[in-house]
Amino acid sequence: MARNLRLYPWFKFAHSLLFWQAIWFLYFQQEVSPAAAIALYAIYDISVTVLEVPLGVLSDRMGRRRTLIAGALFGAMGAVCLALGDGFAVFVLGQTLIGAGTAFLSGTDSATLYETLAALGREDEVEAQETRALQFSLWGFAISAILGGAMALWSYPATFWAGGMAMGVAMLLAWRLTEPPTQQSVGPMIGQLPALREAFGQPVLRWIFVLAVVMYGFSHLPFVFGQPFIAASLAEVGLRDETPLVSGVVSAVMMLMSFAASLYALRLRRRLGLTGILLLAFGMQIGLIAVLTLTQSWIAIAVLFLRIVPDALSHPFKMGRIQPLLRDEVRATYVSMQNLAGKLAFAASLFLAAGAASDVTALPYGDIQQILGGYVAAGVLFLLGLAATARRAGVNPGRAADGS
DSSP states (O other): OHHHHHHHHHHHHHHTOOTTTTTHHHHHHHHSOHHHHHHHHHHHHHHHHHHHHHHHHHHHHHOHHHHHHHHHHHHHHHHHHHHHOOSHHHHHHHHHHHHHHHHHHTTHHHHHHHHHHHHTTOGGGHHHHHHHHHHHHHHHHHHHHHHHHHHHTTOHHHHHHHHHHHHHHHHHHHHTOOOOOOOOOOSOGGGGHHHHHHHHTSHHHHHHHHHHHHHHHHHHHHHHHHHHHHHHHHHTTTOGGGHHHHHHHHHHHHHHHHHHHHHHHHHHHHHHHHHHHHHHHHHHHHHHHHHHHHOOSHHHHHHGGGTTHHHHTTHHHHHHHHGGGSOGGGHHHHHHHHHHHHHHHHHHHHHHHHHHSOSSSSOOHHHHHHHHHHHHHHHHHHHHHHHHHHHHHTOSTTOOTTOO
C-alpha cells in the first residue's frame, strides 16, 4: 500500500501527458470541418457515456488494478488510431477508444487512492493526497501542452504518437500497483442497489452530484472552443500560422497557474469552508466563459490561463467529501454515474452547439460568441440554485442536512 501511494501520482502524471490537447480541434477541423470537430468531441463523450457506469461496476466487482491497466491500454490504442486517421470514420474510432479508456479510469482512480489510504489507516489524508495527485496531473498537462504545441508545428499526428507512448507508460505503472483490500461484495450486481439508493438518499451527495455535472461542462467549454478562439484572435494580427505553438503555451501556462492555485487550495478551503470554495470555483468558470463571450482581445486569451484553476480549487474537496460517505461496493460505480451525467449533459449541449456552427473552414468568433452566451445564462441560474440549497443539503462537514 505504501508503494501504491508512491506510484499513484506518477500514474496520474503519465496519464496526463496529452500532447494533442493544444491542437486536437485544429487537427480535426483541418481534416474534416469545424462542425465535425465539435461532433467528434461529443462522440468521445458519448462513448464514455455508454461505458461509464458498466465499467464502474466492473471496477467495483473485478478490482482497481486491472481496471486502471485496461484504461491506459484503450487510451493508447485510441491515440494510435487518431495518429493514423484518414477520414471521419477513423477519427470516430479513435475518439471512441479514448472515451473507453476514460470510462475505465472514471471513479477507479480516486477509489484506488482512498482504499489505499483506508488500508493504511490514513483516510483523513484524502484531501491532501487528492491535491498531490492533482498537482502531478497538472505538471503532466503543462509539459505535454507546450511540447505538443511545438510538435504540431512539424506534424499534428506526432502529438498523438507521443500521447500513445505516454499511455503505455501509465499502463506499466498501473501494472506495478497492488490491489487495495476492500469490503466490496462480488455477488449479484443487484446487490449494489441498496448501497446506491443509500448514496443518492443523502442530500449532500445529491448536491455535489449536480455541481459536478455542471462544472464538468464549464471546465471543458474552453477546451473545446479555446483553440478556434485563439486562432481567430491571432488571425486579427496576422499570426494564425502560429496557433499550435501559442495554444500549447496557453495550455501550459494554465496548468502551471492551476498548480500554483493548488498550493493554496487547502488553506483557502479552511478559510471559506467547503461550500464557499466549491461555489467560488463554479463562479470562476462562469466568469471565464463570460469574458470569452464579450471580447476577442488578447485579454480574453490571458483569461484562458485560469481555465483549470477552478478544478484545482474543487476536485480534491469534492472527492474528499463524497468518498467517506460511499460503500466500497459502489465507490467507483457512484463516481462513474456522476461523471456519466456530466458528460451526457455536455455532449447533448455540444450537439446543439454544432447546429449553430457555420459550415466553413474555421469557426468564426460570431458563432463562438453566440454559443458561449447561452452557456453563461444557464450557468448563472445553476449557481444561484446551488447557493440557495447548499445549507439545507449539509454540504459543509459536520452540518446537518436540514441546515441546523
